[in-house]
Amino acid sequence: MKTNLDKGFLLSVGALVLLGMGACSKRAGEASVETPPALPAALVELAVADGVELPGRVAITGVVRASERAVIAPKVMGTIRSIPVDLGQNVRAGDLLVRIEAAEISAKVLQAQAQLTQSKRDLERERSLLEKGASTSETVKNLTDRVTIANAVLQEAEVMLGYTELRAPFDGSVSRIYSDEGSLSAPGMPLLEVQGDAGYEVEASIPESLAGRLELGAYYSVSLPASEGQLQAVLKEVSSGFDISSRTVTARFSLPGGVSARSGQFAKLVVLGPSKRVVTVPESAVSRVGQMERVFVAHEGAAQLRLVKTGARLDGDIEVLGGLDAGERVVVGGESALREGQALIVKR
The missing domain is CATH 2.40.30.170 (Efflux pump adaptor protein, beta barrel domain)
Known part of the structure; x- marks a missing residue:
């Protein structure tokens, strides 16, 4: 009796196992996806990636x-009395840019003027005396030389006084100001800059x-x-x-x-x-998707996608800095419709 029960139990278990295997087989069949049909072959034109020698660009x-442009600097020492221009202001040639106060130079001008006036007065007196026979030609000549010297001293002092006014050398604008009013200036020290x-x-x-x-x-x-x-x-x-x-x-x-x-x-x-050797392809071989640049290479009769990095443009061609070797064949035009692995038919 026990033997018959064991046999029945084993038969029941076997039936359940067979039913489970059948159900699994059915579910696996339902989950399977059919292989998509192959893409039709694309008719394309190809170009060879050239290796060319180009002068390098740095x-x-x-x-x-x-x-x-001109840097405005004084030739004399003194205190900056005024800067009557602003940064960026347009100026004309000869416009006053900086005025320097130099009391010593002003005093020399006054002194030279007084000396010249006195020398001229002495000369006129001696000439009058010479006409009356009360003086000599030598005395008049010496006084004439003294007037000439005094005049030269005055001219020199006036030139130095002119250095206290700095003016624009040409038409332009004030591009920089280095000092402020009241500051001490020294010969050769930049005060401002003018650009034409x-x-x-x-x-x-x-x-x-x-x-x-x-x-x-x-x-x-x-x-x-x-x-x-x-x-x-x-x-x-x-x-x-x-x-x-x-x-x-x-x-x-x-x-x-x-x-x-x-x-x-x-x-x-x-x-x-x-000079350097670079790889170039026609510009029409390169397409862009977002920030990526790509080409399709003909490899064993099918399209192979390559991401590349391009450089300079060269009369219809473009330099390829990476991702492609010289001698490889690339698809020219219509590559945007291609897919990876799609069969290619080359136009003759």
């Missing part, structure tokens, strides 16, 4: 300055290794923070000597007229460097 930071209206230039320190590639009169690309795109600046001047500490040479590049710039702005200048 970016150098420069500073924008007015083409015409003749335009702007970029001043840059060029490394010694690149200085030999500079060419006077040639155009160079410049970008400014306030200007869109690239500007073309002309190299107008290169210093004859190198800075010993930095091993650089100073160069000045004239910006085109009418450009929106301010003195002191930074500028990025591009000069030629050592």
Whole structure:
């Protein structure tokens, strides 16, 4: 009797196991997804990524300055009596910028004037006496020389007095003021700076290794923070000597007229460097998705997606800095509709 019960129990368990396996098999079948149909082959044109030798380009930071500028400094010592101009004020050539009070120089002018007046009076008296025979020609000659000397002393004193008034050397504007009224000035000490209206230039320190590639009169690309795109600046001047500490040479590049710039702005200048070998493809081979740049490469008859980094544009081509090797074939045009792995048919 026990044997029959055991057999029945085993049969029941086996049936349950078979039923469970069937249910699992059914659920697995329901969860399976059908393989999507293959994409149709795309008809495309291909171009070969070229490896070309190009002159290298080196970016150098420069500073924008007015083409015409002057630092106003006195030639005499004294107290700054007045600065009748403000920062940014437009001035005309000859306008008064700074007046210096120098009592000693003013006193010398008065003294020279008095000396000249006395010398002339003495000369006139002796000439009158000479006509009456009461003087000599030698005395008159000595007094004439004394008048000449006194006149020269007065002119010198007046020139020194003129140095107490500093005037604008050309039309422009006041770009900097270094001192205040009441301050003591000394010969050669900058008091203010004037910049002209003749335009702007970029001043840059060029490394010694690149200085030999500079060419006077040639155009160079410049970008400014306030200007869109690239500007073309002309190299107008290169210093004859190198800075010993930095091993650089100073160069000045004239910006085109009418450009929106301010003195002191930074500028990025591009000069030629050592040649380098780069990979280029037609611009139409590169597409952009957001911030990413990509190309499709023909690999074993199918489209292979590559993310790339591009550089300079070169007459319809574009430099590829990474992600592609010279000699690889890229899809030109219509690549936006391609998909990874899609079969390709090349136009003949």
